Amino acid sequence: xxxxxxxxxHTDGRARRGRxxxxxxxxxxPVFMPVGxxxxxxxxxxxxxxATGASMILANTYHLYLRPGHERxxxxxxxxxxxxxxxxxxxxxxxxxVFSLGDLREIDDDGVSFRSHLDGSPHRFTPxxxxxxxxxLGADVVMAFDECPALPAADEDVARAVDRTVAWxxxxxxxxxxxxxxxxxxxxxxxxxxxxxxxxxxxxRCAEALIELDLPGYAIGGLSVGESKDDMHRTSRSTAALLxxxxxxxxxxVGYPEDIVAAVAGGVDMFDCxxxxxxxxxxxxxxxxxxxxxxxxxxxxxERPPDPACDCPVCRRFSRAYLRHLVVAGELLGMILGTVHxxxxxxxxxxxxxxxxEAGRFEQLADRIGTRPTRAPAEA
Amino acid sequence: xxxxxxxxxHTDGRARRGRxxxxxxxxxxPVFMPVGxxxxxxxxxxxxxxATGASMILANTYHLYLRPGHERxxxxxxxxxxxxxxxxxxxxxxxxxVFSLGDLREIDDDGVSFRSHLDGSPHRFTPxxxxxxxxxLGADVVMAFDECPALPAADEDVARAVDRTVAWxxxxxxxxxxxxxxxxxxxxxxxxxxxxxxxxxxxxRCAEALIELDLPGYAIGGLSVGESKDDMHRTSRSTAALLxxxxxxxxxxVGYPEDIVAAVAGGVDMFDCxxxxxxxxxxxxxxxxxxxxxxxxxxxxxERPPDPACDCPVCRRFSRAYLRHLVVAGELLGMILGTVHxxxxxxxxxxxxxxxxEAGRFEQLADRIGTRPTRAPAEA
Numbered sequence: 001x002x003x004x005x006x007x008x009x010h011t012d013g014r015a016r017r018g019r020x021x022x023x024x025x026x027x028x029x030p031v032f033m034p035v036g037x038x039x040x041x042x043x044x045x046x047x048x049x050x051a052t053g054a055s056m057i058l059a060n061t062y063h064l065y066l067r068p069g070h071e072r073x074x075x076x077x078x079x080x081x082x083x084x085x086x087x088x089x090x091x092x093x094x095x096x097x098v099f100s101l102g103d104l105r106e107i108d109d110d111g112v113s114f115r116s117h118l119d120g121s122p123h124r125f126t127p128x129x130x131x132x133x134x135x136x137l138g139a140d141v142v143m144a145f146d147e148c149p150a151l152p153a154a155d156e157d158v159a160r161a162v163d164r165t166v167a168w169x170x171x172x173x174x175x176x177x178x179x180x181x182x183x184x185x186x187x188x189x190x191x192x193x194x195x196x197x198x199x200x201x202x203x204x205r206c207a208e209a210l211i212e213l214d215l216p217g218y219a220i221g222g223l224s225v226g227e228s229k230d231d232m233h234r235t236s237r238s239t240a241a242l243l244x245x246x247x248x249x250x251x252x253x254v255g256y257p258e259d260i261v262a263a264v265a266g267g268v269d270m271f272d273c274x275x276x277x278x279x280x281x282x283x284x285x286x287x288x289x290x291x292x293x294x295x296x297x298x299x300x301x302x303e304r305p306p307d308p309a310c311d312c313p314v315c316r317r318f319s320r321a322y323l324r325h326l327v328v329a330g331e332l333l334g335m336i337l338g339t340v341h342x343x344x345x346x347x348x349x350x351x352x353x354x355x356x357x358e359a360g361r362f363e364q365l366a367d368r369i370g371t372r373p374t375r376a377p378a379e380a
Numbered sequence: 381x382x383x384x385x386x387x388x389x390h391t392d393g394r395a396r397r398g399r400x401x402x403x404x405x406x407x408x409x410p411v412f413m414p415v416g417x418x419x420x421x422x423x424x425x426x427x428x429x430x431a432t433g434a435s436m437i438l439a440n441t442y443h444l445y446l447r448p449g450h451e452r453x454x455x456x457x458x459x460x461x462x463x464x465x466x467x468x469x470x471x472x473x474x475x476x477x478v479f480s481l482g483d484l485r486e487i488d489d490d491g492v493s494f495r496s497h498l499d500g501s502p503h504r505f506t507p508x509x510x511x512x513x514x515x516x517l518g519a520d521v522v523m524a525f526d527e528c529p530a531l532p533a534a535d536e537d538v539a540r541a542v543d544r545t546v547a548w549x550x551x552x553x554x555x556x557x558x559x560x561x562x563x564x565x566x567x568x569x570x571x572x573x574x575x576x577x578x579x580x581x582x583x584x585r586c587a588e589a590l591i592e593l594d595l596p597g598y599a600i601g602g603l604s605v606g607e608s609k610d611d612m613h614r615t616s617r618s619t620a621a622l623l624x625x626x627x628x629x630x631x632x633x634v635g636y637p638e639d640i641v642a643a644v645a646g647g648v649d650m651f652d653c654x655x656x657x658x659x660x661x662x663x664x665x666x667x668x669x670x671x672x673x674x675x676x677x678x679x680x681x682x683e684r685p686p687d688p689a690c691d692c693p694v695c696r697r698f699s700r701a702y703l704r705h706l707v708v709a710g711e712l713l714g715m716i717l718g719t720v721h722x723x724x725x726x727x728x729x730x731x732x733x734x735x736x737x738e739a740g741r742f743e744q745l746a747d748r749i750g751t752r753p754t755r756a757p758a759e760a
Contacts, residue, residue: 318464
């Protein structure tokens, strides 16, 4: 096991084609990580996840800390062994979920006290504790504990969040190290998270301070939290430009295909989002011609595959009519098949992005994706 | 496509080893059919169903008639094409579900009027209509429309149900024929259902009248509806003995492994039951050492496979600890993996039964299964 590393193999404008080296495989970037909140990408077996083309998944520290517990997962050999997912994994810091608890949490300069959404029990995360939890979980990439203010936010709140995020990132690095070897033998690498809301000077101040910590990778946090698409695209692009070229850049929690393409254009390498999995569970499929809502009566006798342009196991076998029946009847298989399709759709998008960067034709792809209808014409 | 047939290849006592020939494959008997109520075995893809060893599944006429509708399924080419299950299928007549509606239905000599459990809309099934619906669905085996009284029942109610069941079976055969070719090319075979509650003379009267109709197969209905295990075993055994040796015998809706073994000992060839799939969705797994309830805290750090004696894809890969986490966290994957395991468990039981009959050692197997604990010792 040779540890974590990143290489950029091609550039096309500011878009980058590269590789993350992890002890659980080489990850071709730009990469999209499906979300497996509770150590499972909802409804998919590890084989099915692999078959979508996914090589790296995300799990949520907050959820796993509460249930089944990080110490329990550590005793069971860490997340990889526990879930049997042998690809790469990333855990978030728990911060975003904790801050999302609203009235159930209280932030101070040392950390966050919160109550469990499951049973109301009291808990506290500090930077050190967030690192201990992630060390126990054992993902290949772990995230520094940060403060993520909801937008819109007052400038002073943004500045205070940057102060804390920087101070906490230092404490995370001091406690965990930039890299750490997990008991199972693989290396865990710490990423810092750039906050700063939509304030360019705060983003710059945060990035500069984190770069001093010389971490193995950097994330752009605090976006897709209430701002406009334009603000999101502009900020992800300008923040990516502040980050060192030899480290991977990860835009957290984003997003729609057009958001991903916009961020890749700005030099981002890594993405995660619940969108493909959550939409699937609600009966919405992503296709090359836009989104289709399977509950729509016009699919009731539609024998075409969900996406005629897709070669996933679902589109090769099942009709829209059958999938619609499953969704309307509330059947598990509807959620499962939708998830397989949507995650495969995202993985194909990422492959197209990587191929386009290698071939020096990313701009054409970006034009196509950027203008791709988000709804099929007939759905409008 | 050569149509439906049955051959008995081995006997051991009254137990029979045989083959159902269908236009969707040869079915080795005794066979267990997983239940796919809404044209899906809940949570499993057709490939996963096949991988359990299942060759024939059951779908429920009542549910599919209501949603998505039998005429719609007919326009989509029938159940096989609609669901993409290319193995054999059986549909029940809808009668059992309709009678289970209680206050929502009213029976007369001509049929049953009922209200949909989905939206309260009024509907009526007659023998002819039940056949039309099943002809549209297109299963390889279809069931005559019968009256199934809940037990305990007064003798006069049992006798009246037998009268109706016989009269309705004749109407079903007159309307559908004993066999019928579906538009997709395959043959559909009609089975009669022997009712008669726990009254031996009524069972005999019903069987005799149905045998006169010379149907391709016969089912034993009206059991597992409130009677004792002893009554169920005695009645299934005595009823099987009344049925012609050259036709398959199907015990409907039964049951636990020991019930299946007891019925095979009496000469039954076919079974269906929601037990393995429903138990799995509630976190209960069937193992060679008895049932285990995954919610039990003692499995929280148990790294053993669900059933060390099982070679299913779940037991080869996942720990009890991970499955327990999925079940406790309400994750879809817990239901899916539990279903794969439980259905495989049943299919292995059926293979053991078939092998034992071929080898002339069914009695030893029956002794072992009959005395197999239904709960693991530590669960008691």
